[in-house]
Amino acid sequence: MEHYGWISMVPALCVLSVALITKRTIESLIFGSIIGFIILEKQHFFSAFVDSSLSVMGDPTIGWIILVILSFGGLIALLVKSGGALAFGEFVSSKVKTKKGALLITWVMGIVIFLDDYLNALTVSTSMQKITDKHRTSREFLAYVVDSTAAPVCVLIPLSTWTFYVSGLFEDLGLAASGNGSVTYVTVIPFILYGWVALFIVLLAIFGIIPKLGPMKIAEKRAEEMGICLPEGSKDSSIVDVDVAASVETDAQDSSLNGNQQKKVKPKLINFFVPIGVLIFYTWYSGIDVLQGVLVALIVMIIMLVFQRLMSLGDLFDTFFEGFKPMIYPLGIVVSSFILVDVNSSLGLTEYVIETIKPFMSPGLLPVVSFLAMALVAFATGSFWGVYAITLPIIIPLAEAMGTNIWLAVGAVLSAGAFGSHACPYGDTTVLSASGSGIDAITHVITQAPYVLLSGCITAIGYLVLGFII
Numbered sequence: 001m002e003h004y005g006w007i008s009m010v011p012a013l014c015v016l017s018v019a020l021i022t023k024r025t026i027e028s029l030i031f032g033s034i035i036g037f038i039i040l041e042k043q044h045f046f047s048a049f050v051d052s053s054l055s056v057m058g059d060p061t062i063g064w065i066i067l068v069i070l071s072f073g074g075l076i077a078l079l080v081k082s083g084g085a086l087a088f089g090e091f092v093s094s095k096v097k098t099k100k101g102a103l104l105i106t107w108v109m110g111i112v113i114f115l116d117d118y119l120n121a122l123t124v125s126t127s128m129q130k131i132t133d134k135h136r137t138s139r140e141f142l143a144y145v146v147d148s149t150a151a152p153v154c155v156l157i158p159l160s161t162w163t164f165y166v167s168g169l170f171e172d173l174g175l176a177a178s179g180n181g182s183v184t185y186v187t188v189i190p191f192i193l194y195g196w197v198a199l200f201i202v203l204l205a206i207f208g209i210i211p212k213l214g215p216m217k218i219a220e221k222r223a224e225e226m227g228i229c230l231p232e233g234s235k236d237s238s239i240v241d242v243d244v245a246a247s248v249e250t251d252a253q254d255s256s257l258n259g260n261q262q263k264k265v266k267p268k269l270i271n272f273f274v275p276i277g278v279l280i281f282y283t284w285y286s287g288i289d290v291l292q293g294v295l296v297a298l299i300v301m302i303i304m305l306v307f308q309r310l311m312s313l314g315d316l317f318d319t320f321f322e323g324f325k326p327m328i329y330p331l332g333i334v335v336s337s338f339i340l341v342d343v344n345s346s347l348g349l350t351e352y353v354i355e356t357i358k359p360f361m362s363p364g365l366l367p368v369v370s371f372l373a374m375a376l377v378a379f380a381t382g383s384f385w386g387v388y389a390i391t392l393p394i395i396i397p398l399a400e401a402m403g404t405n406i407w408l409a410v411g412a413v414l415s416a417g418a419f420g421s422h423a424c425p426y427g428d429t430t431v432l433s434a435s436g437s438g439i440d441a442i443t444h445v446i447t448q449a450p451y452v453l454l455s456g457c458i459t460a461i462g463y464l465v466l467g468f469i470i
Contacts, residue, residue, distance in 0.1 A: 169389065
């Protein structure tokens with residue numbers, strides 16, 4: 001595919017610059033996309049922008065994402081309103097007595113819920129938010145822990161949406177026999193250095209072995225000394241925005257008692273664990289389809305609440321639709337980022353970067369150069385699986401021809417995608433981790449940046465060393 005040379009990078013650079021200056025994500029994405037369409041279509045840029053927007057909205061992947069995120073919003077609202085989330089918070093709080101303990105539980109949950117990064121980010125952030133608040137943890141640090149156990153974990157477990165996708169690519173490219181993609185993926189796991197490093201770095205940060213760095217130090221000082229967990233001057237953008245008292249009041253009538261008398265019901269732990277358990281189980285049972293998992297969990301949740309007479313059917317659906325509202329902004333970012341992906345693809349950004357770095361390729365340098373270059377592309381474009389689809393067909397034969405360890409080279413590319421998902425300001429998991437933690441995406445990206453860059457630097461050094469000794 002042809003590219004536009006260095007001009008291919010202009011839209012992505014515009015997005016990053018405007019986002020850092022304004023701290024506004026959707027506006028930055030739209031601005032960068034329009035700049036890209038001006039480059040591509042000149043005076044016809046607006047019609048091209050509209051056509052791309054319609055194409056993105058008609059894409060089955062976008063439709064899937066919209067349904068997943070909105071359904072999650074409704075499920076979370078029901079978990080909160082029914083008292084299930086409160087019961088879980090009280091249960092964990094009774095077991096966890098320290099800030100480090102609360103964050104360690106968050107880290108463990110991020111590893112356990114490994115099936116999908118959306119499922120991981122939304123479930124862990126909303127479940128642990130109130131608990132970490134109690135122990136004076138900044139929402140910025142919570143978002144960092146959640147984001148660090150999303151994509152970095154999904155690339156390390158051979159039973160996630162990420163690994164199933166890459167396993168399919170392995171089979172298509174002839175790297176694995178038909179049906180053996182997952183077996184081949186297991187061979188690559190030790191070489192996906194970024195996943196291992198990011199997971200270990202966040203654990204060291206939780207225990208204070210790595211000190212609070214940069215903006216995160218300011219955020220943690222604010223939370224610990226003043227008890228203000230949210231960034232100053234910001235409104236809680238959390239998708240958990242329903243206040244629940246110490247007990248759950250219901251308007252349902254208890255016919256066995258006094259006609260219209262209200263009753264108070266102690267929050268039940270079952271109203272959290274059963275829906276979440278069904279969500280995880282059915283996501284796995286359906287072939288790692290999060291949409292099917294969340295829809296079945298919603299059905300089970302509604303049946304449970306009707307049976308318990310906690311809410312009327314009307315209140316149930318009112319609460320469900322209320323859960324959509326906090327999800328609109330994250331959805332806007334995700335949709336806008338796909339428009340930018342379309343622009344970058346048309347400009348040939350990935351192809352330009354690959355062509356630029358080819359002169360620097362050598363058997364020993366191939367892994368580290370692949371990681372650095374593709375990490376830059378993933379970060380700038382917000383396209384992670386797209387980087388895999390475009391880059392692996394080039395890197396695999398190149399590694400074979402140059403005599404580079406093929407698993408190390410493939411691991412470098414997979415690490416680059418995980419880094420991009422972790423670091424990109426408009427990456428879907430970044431946005432959902434921030435929203436679930438109650439902060440905006442730019443604040444999240446800025447505060448976690450020192451840790452992400454540290455993980456990236458260690459990963460690059462690892463590939464540099466291994467490239468010459470393996």
